[in-house]
Structure formats: structure tokens, C-alpha cells
Amino acid sequence: MMESLNVGTRLRELRKARKLSQRELAKRAGVTNSTISLIEQNSVSPSVSSLKKILDALPVSISAFFAGDEPAPPRAFYSADELTEIGDGNLSWRLVAARRPDRSISIIHERYPPGADTGTDMLEHEGEEGGVVISGEIEITVAGEARVLGAGDAYYFDSRLPHRFRNTGDVECVIVSANSPPTFAEGGREIHHA
Known part of the structure; x- marks a missing residue:
């Protein structure tokens, strides 16, 4: 069975690797600071369209987000x-x-x-x-x-x-x-x- 990815942890790792604050990522993605915070805490599961908006602001592909970066x-x-x-x-x-x-x-x-x-x-x-x-x-x-x-x-x-x-x-x-x-x-x- 496939292991489920921890979306919040993965987003936080990618954001920090790019030296972005939650506020800066939210601004780039056109979402609220609280949206980024709630996702990173795994308090909410973002819709596909919301997650795509956030990942595009990093920028990271959806496949790289879920599959990892190793080809x-x-x-x-x-x-x-x-x-x-x-x-x-x-x-x-x-x-x-x-x-x-x-x-x-x-x-x-x-x-x-x-x-x-x-x-x-x-x-x-x-x-x-x-x-x-x-x-x-x-x-x-x-x-x-x-x-x-x-x-x-x-x-x-x-x-x-x-x-x-x-x-x-x-x-x-x-x-x-x-x-x-x-x-x-x-x-x-x-x-x-x-």
C-alpha cells in the first residue's frame, strides 16, 4: 500500500529551503497567511487548485512535491x-x-x-x-x-x-x-x- 505524504511538513520544508516566510509565500501565491499556516500544521487539506497556486509560487511541480525530486x-x-x-x-x-x-x-x-x-x-x-x-x-x-x-x-x-x-x-x-x-x-x- 502507498504511504501517504505529510503535505504540511513537505510544504514547510520546501518553503524553508527557499528561505521564504509564510507571509511571503502567501503573498506570492495570493492566499492568506493563515492558509499557509493551517496547511503546514496539517489542520486543513488544500484543494488541488489551492495547492497548485501555492506550489507555483515556490515554484515546485505537483509531481515533484509528491514524488520527491529524484528522477x-x-x-x-x-x-x-x-x-x-x-x-x-x-x-x-x-x-x-x-x-x-x-x-x-x-x-x-x-x-x-x-x-x-x-x-x-x-x-x-x-x-x-x-x-x-x-x-x-x-x-x-x-x-x-x-x-x-x-x-x-x-x-x-x-x-x-x-x-x-x-x-x-x-x-x-x-x-x-x-x-x-x-x-x-x-x-x-x-x-x-x-
Whole structure:
């Protein structure tokens, strides 16, 4: 079974390694000081969009945050327990080959329990993304247009358009998605608005 990462401790280590105060990181990320403090104390679990905003301010990619900074040699196959969890503790996003150097695509096995949401802040990042709903239903909003997709339905859009994923149903939703370049999981290479 995969070990759960201590998000608060990891964030504090990265912030201190960059010689940033909680106040300075909060200012750069556009969040309150108390948000940084509560996350570092593990008093709250940040949404994916909130964590991305904070990591972009460091800058650190989501995959490096969860996988560690050591690259792994390229290989072809990964067992289920080798996928790197980059979700927020409620929704689960498991990234394939997180530590592969020069990865040009992100492939993510996503699980949204009922009520799960990527956050009230819309996500925006470079690239394109697409996916197929494997089971359940998901409400996806892209540039103000919302649609509920079910098993077998798919999506594909320019990731610079503001977007959000929400499970408004009463069963878990499972999606397999991809984005290229892997900017969502490799934040900090460019300006993000999430």
C-alpha cells in the first residue's frame, strides 16, 4: 500500500529551503497567511487548485512535491502501487511515471468521490488535456460551459481555458486523462492562474 505524504511538513520544508516566510509565500501565491499556516500544521487539506497556486509560487511541480525530486530511470511498466498520488486527500489523482525525466505527457488515473471538487478557483495552465470517463459521472466546466459526462463520454480542451471538475453524483467517478505538455503536473515553468 502507498504511504501517504505529510503535505504540511513537505510544504514547510520546501518553503524553508527557499528561505521564504509564510507571509511571503502567501503573498506570492495570493492566499492568506493563515492558509499557509493551517496547511503546514496539517489542520486543513488544500484543494488541488489551492495547492497548485501555492506550489507555483515556490515554484515546485505537483509531481515533484509528491514524488520527491529524484528522477527515476525511464521504464515501460508501472504497477498500481507505483503511481504517484497528487490529489488532495479527497479526490485521487494518480500520476504515471511522475519522476521520469523529460516526460512530455501526464497520464492520470483520477477518482472523484461524491461531492469531490477541484476547488472553487478555476484551473488554468498551458497545454491541452483530454480524458475518458470510465465509471460514474462528472460535471466539467470549461470557459463557463458546464456538462455532465458519464461512462464512455470524453472531453478534450485547451487547458488555458478556466476549468473545474466536480462530482455532483452519488457514486465515485473514475477518469483516465492525459495532458501535454505536462504543465499541470510540472508547474512553475510558466505563469499559472490557478
